[in-house]
Structures are given as C-alpha cells and as structure tokens.
Amino acid sequence: MIDVSDVRSADERIDGRIRRTPVLAAGPGLWFKLEHLQHAGSFKTRGMLNRIVDPPAAGIVAASGGNAGLAAAYAARELGAAAEVFLPVTAPAVKVAKLGELGARVVLEGGEYAEAYAAATVRAAQTGALFCHAYDDSAMVAGNGTIGLELLSQVPGGFDTVLVAVGGGGLLGGMVASLRGDARIVAVEPVTSSAFHAAQRAGHPVDVPVSGVAADALGARRIGDIAFELARDVPSVLVEDDAIVDARRRLWDDYRIVVEHGTAAAYAALLSKTYQPEPGERVVVLLCGANTDPADLTTARAHRPDSLQPS
Known part of the structure; x- marks a missing residue:
C-alpha cells in the first residue's frame, strides 16, 4: 500500500517541475486549495x-x-x-x-x-x-498526494477536514496517503457518477453507469483498486447535478474562481449541506481542475435552491 514515504519521494522527484499552488482563506474555518492553478489546469x-x-x-x-x-x-x-x-x-x-x-x-x-x-x-x-493510467497507478497516486504535504504548511493553525471530488480515485488515494493521521478526508461524488460510493456498499470496486454534468472529469465507471484499498473507510457523500452547477457559479460570483463542474462538486457538498461541519471544524475544499469553458458562467442563472442563496 502507498504511504506517506512514497508521497515524500514523489515530492522530491517532481520538485521544480510543478507549481506549489496557493491556499485562499475563504471564510471562518474555510480554505480553498487552489490546485486548479496547476500546470495544465489540474492536479493530475x-x-x-x-x-x-x-x-x-x-x-x-x-x-x-x-x-x-x-x-x-x-x-x-x-x-x-x-x-x-x-x-x-x-x-x-x-x-x-x-x-x-x-x-x-x-x-x-x-x-x-x-x-x-x-x-x-x-x-x-x-x-x-x-x-x-489516469488514476489507478501507484506513481500517479503518490504524485497527486503531494498536495497534502503542501497543505500541512499552508493553513495557519492547521485543518481538520479536506473535501475531495472523486472520479477514479487517484486524488482521493493520494490525499489519504499523505494526510492519514493528520486530517480527515471526505470523498464527494455526483449522484450520477458514484463509483466509490458503490464500491463502499459492495465491499469492492464495481462497475457503475456514469452520466451528468461532471462526467467528463468524474465519470470513471469503476473506482481504482489502489484508491479503494487506501480509502475504503473514508466517509463519502453524494451531490446532485443542480448543486454542482450552483457551486461552480457561486465560486465565480463570490470569489471570481473559474473551475470545471467536477471540481465544484467538492464545494457543492458544503453549500448544499450534504456535508455539515461540526462547530469549530476547520475545512479545506480542494479545487482540483480548471479546464472548462467559462462562457456559461455569465449567462442566465440556473435555479438555485434556497439553501444555496447567498447569505
């Protein structure tokens, strides 16, 4: 199984070739890890x-x-x-x-x-x-986990939880490997593309149908074996497509951050209250990809549920 020593080795190997992406304080007890600013537009x-x-x-x-x-x-x-x-x-x-x-x-x-x-x-x-392989490869998973090592030095006072959007699981596995014992990882998937959630129910990776607004980024038919081995006990939540669309728009409206729908799934878990932090819990939302067409961010708004209205 991959562990933090593999992630540290990867960190040394790719040092100087990647961007050490910043963290934005987004509100009380909330931070965004801006990995969408990585070379080529994503953590991968x-x-x-x-x-x-x-x-x-x-x-x-x-x-x-x-x-x-x-x-x-x-x-x-x-x-x-x-x-x-x-x-x-x-x-x-x-x-x-x-x-x-x-x-x-x-x-x-x-x-x-x-x-x-x-x-x-x-x-x-x-x-x-x-x-x-896009995600089910030990080198890929270890390299992705270097995000976690960065986070440990970037949030003053530390953090309790990281919300991670999940497709094939390469990012999820890497974050678990790098932060096990330091923070809780919460997996977030669209209802319409939920390979990890299905694997947790079955006890092993299984094929699932994929569709929905985030399928281009999170549409893996089956969770990777490596990710499942690392993260089988990680808490996971599901978000609806409408919540993802609204979260993506909210990131633009409130912070002028442009991300793809798959990335917005992690933030959707908070806005839709699918994931509700405990009082005082310090949460990082990992914004993992920006390869999107931003044209629709300024078009007429999709319906926003009352729970997602700006406060």
Whole structure:
C-alpha cells in the first residue's frame, strides 16, 4: 500500500517541475486549495510528472476524460517525449483544443472514458509506448498526494477536514496517503457518477453507469483498486447535478474562481449541506481542475435552491 514515504519521494522527484499552488482563506474555518492553478489546469500534472520519469523513445499513451490527457501531454512535452491521448467523443472541446496546443496527438474513441481507455491500451501495446493510467497507478497516486504535504504548511493553525471530488480515485488515494493521521478526508461524488460510493456498499470496486454534468472529469465507471484499498473507510457523500452547477457559479460570483463542474462538486457538498461541519471544524475544499469553458458562467442563472442563496 502507498504511504506517506512514497508521497515524500514523489515530492522530491517532481520538485521544480510543478507549481506549489496557493491556499485562499475563504471564510471562518474555510480554505480553498487552489490546485486548479496547476500546470495544465489540474492536479493530475503532479501524478503524471511522477509517472513519466524516463519516457521510452516511442513516447507515452494516455486515456482520459480530458484532465489526465492534458497532464500527460504537458509532462511529455516537458520531458521531450511524444504523447498520444485517447478521449471519448464527449470530451469538452476546450480540453481537446488545449491538447493540440500542448503538441499531443488526439484520438477520439467511444462515448465514455472506459472505451477510450480500452483503445489506448491496445495502442500502447502496439507501439511500445509507456501507458499512463489516469488514476489507478501507484506513481500517479503518490504524485497527486503531494498536495497534502503542501497543505500541512499552508493553513495557519492547521485543518481538520479536506473535501475531495472523486472520479477514479487517484486524488482521493493520494490525499489519504499523505494526510492519514493528520486530517480527515471526505470523498464527494455526483449522484450520477458514484463509483466509490458503490464500491463502499459492495465491499469492492464495481462497475457503475456514469452520466451528468461532471462526467467528463468524474465519470470513471469503476473506482481504482489502489484508491479503494487506501480509502475504503473514508466517509463519502453524494451531490446532485443542480448543486454542482450552483457551486461552480457561486465560486465565480463570490470569489471570481473559474473551475470545471467536477471540481465544484467538492464545494457543492458544503453549500448544499450534504456535508455539515461540526462547530469549530476547520475545512479545506480542494479545487482540483480548471479546464472548462467559462462562457456559461455569465449567462442566465440556473435555479438555485434556497439553501444555496447567498447569505
């Protein structure tokens, strides 16, 4: 099992290649970890840089809903390797365009991540390229966990809880590995893409249907084995799509922070009271990705439940 020593090793390995992202004091007992400011727009760059240490001549192949592909393309470019990224046809145009800017060859395959993943593994076997799993890889998980090490020195007086949006679990596993014994991790998933919640009920990873507004980032059909092993006892909550949409808009309205829907899921747990902190509890919301089209943030508002109205 991955532990904090693996995360510390990853931290040394990627030092100088990542951004040490800031923390924003967002209110009494509340902080935002601004990991959406990371290179390539998400936390996954940490894991990919830890994974792609010495790429082969054939380069790397990755499958992604978008963010892992962007991270792989960025890491490959920084290390002088070719990158080929498989995405489902439903991937947001903003992510596909950015992949091209980073120099990756983009292949659109299937209607969801699982189909793109299957095609990518075949391609890697054919070419001899290094296959980079989006989340279920020990190097990825350890690299992602370096966020937790940063947090320990960034919140004055410390913190009790970190809310983490969960798709395949690479971020969840990394945060548990880095902060076990120092803080409680709470997993947040959309009701419509809840692979971790389903695995907890079943006692092991299982396939689930995926859909909804955050499926491009959190739409893993099955939680990763590594993440489940690390986090099987982590408390988890589910949020509705309407709450995610409102949380994303609220981050823009109140803080001028632009994130994707998957990222906003973590904040939605607080705003919708799906997760209710105890009195005096000190909470960090991990904002993990910003690869989105911000155009709809200034359009007519979606219905906001009374519980989400500004106070």
